[in-house]
Amino acid sequence: MKTIVTIVLLLVFGAPTHAQYNNVWCFGRQSGLDFSSSPPQKFTSAIYPNLTDVPGESVTVCDSTGNLLFYACPNKVYNSQHQLILNGDSLTTSGLINGSRHMCAVGPIGNLYYVFTTPLSYFIVNPFYNNNQGYVTKKQIVFDRDSKKLNITAIRNIDKPNSFWIVADSKDTLLIYKLDASGLSRHNTYFHRVLSEPGYEAGLLRASHDGKLIISCSGHDTSKYDTRFYNFDNTTGQITGEQGIKLATSLYIDSTKGYRRGPTGVAFSPNDSIIYFNGFVLGPSPFKIIQLNRYNPAQQYYFYTSSNQGDIELAPDGKIYSTNYYSTTTPGYLAVINKPDVLGLGCQYITNGLLVGNMKNVIGLPSGYDEYRRLTFYYYNDCSGAIKLQNVSDTSFFKTFSWYWGDGDSLVNQPFSAIVSHTYSQSGKYLVKLRASTQYGYTIWFTDTINFVKPPVADFAFKTDTGCQWVQFKFTNLSHADSMAVQGMKWLWHFGDGQTDTAENAAHAYKKSGNFSVKLVADNGFCSDSISKTNSVYILPAPKPGFSATPLYGCAPLNVQVTDTVGFGVSKKEYFFEDSLTWSSQLLPQFARTFVKPGSWKIIQKLTGVTGCITTDSATVTIREGFSHLSKSDISLASYQDDSSILVQWNKILGAKQYELWHSLYNSSYALLHNTIDSFFIHQPSQNSTLYEHYYKVLPVDSCDNKGEAGNYAKPIVLEGKSIENKEAILKYTPYETWSKGIREYRLEVVEDDNSAQTISTKLNAEPITDTSFWEETRNYKCYRIVAISEGDSLIKSTSNKVCLYYVPKLYIPNAFSPNGDNINDTYKISSIGVTQFEFSIFNIWGERVFHTNDKNFEWDGKNVPTGVYAYVVSANNTLNKRLNSMGTISLVK
The missing domain is CATH 2.60.40.10 (Immunoglobulins)
Incomplete structure (x- = not known):
């Protein structure tokens, strides 16, 4: 079922009187605001006991001095003493959350105010009846039965002070009525040219302060337009143009119906240049407020709010306030737009900007047809030491002004002055309040925070005023500032000779003698100051050094x-x-x-x-560090690390930047092998030259690329060997060259598989060594190396390459054995050298195999066969991967 919407319009007609200027807002939840002070003061329930549970709409009416006359919220009328006016109950109002947006007050005309409701009807209020007790004289007087009006507004006739235009939006038409001293009459009807869409009862009409623009926001399912702009001639009462406007971003999506809703709240900035839109959301966040440039609608900004929006109104203090529709916290807050004439974030939107008391749910802001009067100022720092403030208030209306500077000082009850100034003792942010009053006593406030920056004070000094040519003359910076920009202080010195510097404390060498004037400019990033000292520096002639x-x-x-x-x-x-x-x-x-x-x-x-x-x-x-060409570096060691690499070490010398390692085979022609800053190198010769005689020498190089001489050369030991019939090994080796103190001894070592070694012979000279114990039954080969021991205390060791000699593979096969239990030849076994794979079989005289094994270390006892001659067959591989096959007979004697 469609909600019946009641709209309240307070109109004044009659003899010329002073217009009303609201300085009081009364609205629901025992809340209210008094704008006669700054910031506005909230009402309390103790003072206003009748400010009870109001569903959102309210209207407040004040006289020309801003004092409260009466208010309606929502279906009752109360006087200035907050008592129910006689016959002021059972009124029909809309009951909408934004009902107050349709309420405006004009008057008084005589002593009467006219309150219009929907459908177009009205009741009459006399707030002065019975010593201001008040009286509602008539109720529900219908003046247009054919209208199905949802939204209504009023505009002053610019040519006739006591004449007004009443505009009603009847879905597809605008109904325009004329109201003056002769009464209310239909003036004309305007049919929408922009496509109409299904209406939504929470919409509104809102007129600009100059009365030249009407905005219709009906909360439609706006697939095409969010709102309509109507150009209005407030002298003739005619619509002169119409435009459909699509906002750049949706205020909300109706999650219950799945389509986009248009705005349900509109407010004009004090100078009429910026239009604010909001709306309450039937779905989840985010919530937004949109700014639109009235003269360039394509220029739009929006910012997010922390909660759903219920109502939005321009207040007497020049700020725009917005309610939080779904607020569930106590106490309640109003959102505040502190600078509504500024596009973008500079408007200073604050979500919880003003505490208003016990508000928990739906709340509408009170409204009335009153004439907004501009009260504001701009400020600027001109670096003179004082802040300049430009008063841009409505001086035809306000007559006296009081300034409160925020530092305890003030300038009160002054006539209008376009520019005022004030000097603060220090830089900082100050809350400046401007109070303006009319000749009738109506007073409102405007507040703003200014940022005052005190200019720096430039000064400098020097120990003496006399200096010398070509010598640094030092200046001490004595400037100071109580604030500075992020980048810090900046300085500029002028030394009087055409030269400058930006250092904080400068030092300057004059190239000429004479008197010089010095100037310093100090800049704190906001303002600058300078000081000049004429002929303050005298420079004596002096010889130019060099x-x-x-x-x-x-x-x-x-x-x-x-x-x-x-x-x-x-x-x-x-x-x-x-x-x-x-x-x-x-x-x-x-x-x-x-x-x-x-x-x-x-x-x-x-x-x-x-x-x-x-x-x-x-x-x-x-x-x-350097050295002469006589400097040299001796090699301390050349030694095999293994069969494929040779370690070379040498002595470091003072001043050497790097070393060149040179190499030769058989000490013939040398070639550069390596450059290094280290004192060692591991040489890995090519495979075919591993056992050649390798000679090394080192040349030091200093930081100036001078080369010293080569010291001693070094040659590691090269070992060779051969075996004779697996009985002995003959080992030959080259001597180690060269240690300056000579060789103490050479050691022949047997090297095991785990690289451990045991010395088996020593020699004083590099002469061949014979190992007569070459054969060892448990080995297949035997490895050797030579270790040279130097003379002296250090006992440096140089190791040769490793030589491994393999035994010649052989099989030793007996031809008889006697398993008779005398412990002599009781088992048959063979001996082998260098055998890897092995297979042995024994056959009787009938060719039957009586024994078989793959174990070369076997023993056969012959117990299960009789005495006799047996044949054997042996097949084996040696360590050289050659076959060793043999056949023969075995005599078994018991």
């Missing part, structure tokens, strides 16, 4: 040539050499100096002039 030193880099010892470029006016010339910490006087313009200590050393020239001024110049000579 010399060249070549070369500036090299290895010790380095000979450096010093040549001065000194002019006239020198009474004494001295040089300081940091490597020796000595000063020396010089008469000649050129001389040489040899540096032998590595490091970076300064040469300082000091000139004493005829005026007593001392000037200096300096150069730095860098000496790197």
